[in-house]
Amino acid sequence: MLSEIKILLHQGKQYIPDVTQAEVPGIFRGRPVISTAGADVRRLVEICPTGAIDADPVRIDMGKCVFCGECSLAFPQKIRFTKDYKICAAVREDLIISEGKDEPLTLKPEQIRKEIRSYFGHSLKLRQVSAGGDNSCEWELNACGNVNFDMGRFGIEFVASPRHADGIVITGPISANMAEPLQICYDAIPFPKIIILAGTDAISGGIFTGSPALDRSFPGKYHIDLYVPGNPVHPLTFINGVLDLIRTR
């Protein structure tokens, strides 16, 4: 017993006191800012491995971006990735960042279905489904619940059965072999239910876009409540996105 207490003392306080204001260490590729400086736009568009960059005006689609950062390494004057990890959106188009724009992303109340905040404001149980996910987003979603990020303090938890869940969190580009299990899982969740796409692969297919081994009919069929970009998603991105979705500030 004494050694346990000693270990606890040595650990100190590990939780992040305020996950909405915490700063991430070092470099982090969060919300990109594109300057209006001139650049070889054709080359810039070509560099991007997933076609996330478009021209006229130059813009980056965070739903396609794999956050490799190669564009900013090649064009440091033009593109800069900030440490702003609050990059979730309720509407797909909001993930597209245009030249000259440097404002935080916010979820507007009118973009959120009314029942979400009244039903899930203080408790949200989620069922996670990996559908071709490469286990990086899965690691990070697990990390959301560890003692550092401690998402459980907000009443947000991952549960074992879809029947206990209020919504589904999908990771991965949705492989054809997972299409049916994903559908069955979603159908087993009682109404009202939400859908969260976590990670670039889930939002657009990422580097796998267009592979014949995928079946992306599921996200096309339903209303998506939250898009969480990242490769993988950062726990702070996920937690803040979900809090913005279910809570009024």
Place this chain on the structure above:
Amino acid sequence: MTFITARNNQVVRLPEIPVLPYEDFMEANTGLMKDIYSHCVNYFAWPLGDRIRLFCCMADDARGTIIISSSEIGRNDNRVLQSFTARHLAFHVFEREMHERLGIRYADHPWLKPLRFPVDGAGKNPAIIEYPFYHIDSEELHEVGVGPIHAGIIEPGHFRFICSGEQILHLEIQLGYQHRGIEQLFLDRRSLLQRTILAESIAGDSAVGHATAFAGLWESLCNFTPGSEILQCRTIASELERIAIHTGDLSAICTDIAFQLGSSVFGRLRTPVINTFQLWCGNRLAKGIIRAGRNPYPLDKNMRDALIALFDNYEPDFYEMYGRMKSLPSVLARLERTGTFTTEQAEKIGAVGMIARASGLMRDIRWTHPYLLYDRLHHQPIIKHHGDVYSRTQIRKQEISQSIKYIRDLLRHGNAIGTGSEDKLPANLSPDSFCVSLTEGWRGEICHCAITDAKGDLALYKVKDPSVHNWLGLALAVRNNDISDFPICNKSFNLSYCGHDL
């Protein structure tokens, strides 16, 4: 000449690879398996019009070479082949893959069970969800089906148990749910960056391992020799990835035996390790750190200090927690003699990596086929002999200590504080070439093989994650265990679903 030998990452000219009649090809390669210092790192088929060329890559663990040979068969001549697998079980996955994808027929393969239900398969498989599992008619036994979606946040795969009461008699694992068609995408995606991102996504928890295998292969095909700074960064990144995942695994093992303190402490100890990756390259899972021909995130003075500080803080807490954990009878009771995977079984199925080493089998590419700076580190693999969950727990702890020592050594003796380099990679790959790249990821042996055509384009890309060998090991290890011990057995193996399914 029966074989051509190459070293790890050495390019061989395609025309120089001997083409043998199939029977000789089979006798020669299965004959090599009689030697304990020899194992198969990859065996695959390359369809060329109405012909199929088979390539077998055998590792000679004593000499540090890869023994390559090939054979050719007709695609539509309805020939039924003798299987390698009937002579040595370790070949079973490779022949299942060829049967499934190209319809190659075997007379004496013991079980042509589908491997991953690929999109470009030969077409005889039912849908994955209708797969008929092995079944026993008995009134005393019952079946338990788990998956494809599991209770936790993990990847999908189906486990079908046949139990007698609480005891597992048989486990059949069916994977393929994660299949994304990666090998074909390596050919379809044309830019080097796209292919690098693909390599990082084969198994996102082994981004460094797979990206290093890819970068090594690509640089060899470009005839580019990376400088010592690149090698140093890659070696440190590989060992840091090992530390991060092993720590997370120890946490997960504690979770599965309801040892809350260990679960929390190891879980939180992983955080600063992966945050160091973020500090270094901007990504907690180390995506972006490995790039063929260059070193985008050099280790500057601050980064070196950050690594030293990380270990100075990590070590006391880690050893204190581990020491307490192994002193608790209630912990040991759950780990010892649970999920035993014997040396004999490991040898038989061709197990690799940490799992093989925990069962007394010497398999470590860092030792047998050194790459990066492992030569200079005089790496000595850690071997455990009992093959139970406790062995797999201990080996993680010892490998963490070893990796920390290696990184400290490299930082102490490392040449040149990084300045970053933008070396010019030649745009074209050597034409008509063949190259095998092996790395030892934290799970074990990662093998990437490439063939280029006459113009120097990729004509074939084959990926093998260590999990491909080891999944059968898990199925064998849980036999006669209580079904309630399945989670810790599974966690102690921690195999990749996406790395297997590709």
